[in-house]
Amino acid sequence: MRPGAPAASGPGESETDSDDLISENIRAVAKVESAAVRRRVGFGRISDRVTHAAGTPWAAAIHAAVFALWVAFNTVSVHRFDAFPFPLLTSIVSLEVIFLTLFILSTQNRMADEADKRAHLALQVNILAEQEMTLVLRMLRDLCDKAAVKVPDSLESALRDVDIKTVAERVEREMPSAVARREPPEDER
Numbered sequence: 001m002r003p004g005a006p007a008a009s010g011p012g013e014s015e016t017d018s019d020d021l022i023s024e025n026i027r028a029v030a031k032v033e034s035a036a037v038r039r040r041v042g043f044g045r046i047s048d049r050v051t052h053a054a055g056t057p058w059a060a061a062i063h064a065a066v067f068a069l070w071v072a073f074n075t076v077s078v079h080r081f082d083a084f085p086f087p088l089l090t091s092i093v094s095l096e097v098i099f100l101t102l103f104i105l106s107t108q109n110r111m112a113d114e115a116d117k118r119a120h121l122a123l124q125v126n127i128l129a130e131q132e133m134t135l136v137l138r139m140l141r142d143l144c145d146k147a148a149v150k151v152p153d154s155l156e157s158a159l160r161d162v163d164i165k166t167v168a169e170r171v172e173r174e175m176p177s178a179v180a181r182r183e184p185p186e187d188e189r
Contacts, residue, residue: 036114036117040110043106044106044110046103047102047103047104047106047107047110048107048110050100050103051103051104051107054100054103054104067089067093070082070089071086071089074086074089127164130162131161134159134161134162137158137159138159141155141159
């Protein structure tokens with residue numbers, strides 16, 4: 001078994017061993033995440049901070065209070081600087097929306113890139129696990145053959161190497177979401 005791979009609890013293995021593997025895996029994932037955070041520079045870091053701050057209840061409360069005070073002051077005060085319909089406030093809010101949208105899009109792009117990297121990592125780990133399991137099944141079949149133990153007929157199909165390209169093409173062809181993208185809606189046929 002490769003280092004860091006979780007093992008099932010079995011005879012002679014204590015729960016502490018399992019806990020150690022879990023802790024080791026958590027540390028490994030945390031290390032990968034920390035490296036991703038350290039790779040962010042300049043605008044990426046600013047975008048994350050702005051997006052995080054803008055998404056808090058405090059930000060909503062502060063905006064509501066500032067808008068209410070602005071409207072109240074410019075409605076009842078003799079020193080109005082932005083009379084109804086509040087064009088200055090509208091311009092400020094519009095600019096804020098534009099920049100906040102850019103920050104949010106930047107953060108979403110980064111998050112999508114990181115999600116893609118995680119998906120690729122998960123795919124590689126799954127492929128490796130499948131290859132290891134096939135090897136274990138082959139070893140088990142060989143042991144069963146040597147001991148004259150009958151194995152199920154279905155084992156042979158599990159022992160075949162999986163062609164990733166074929167599986168990906170089949171998923172693309174047969175998944176409802178992929179089929180829906182290829183087929184025009186009923187009213188367009």
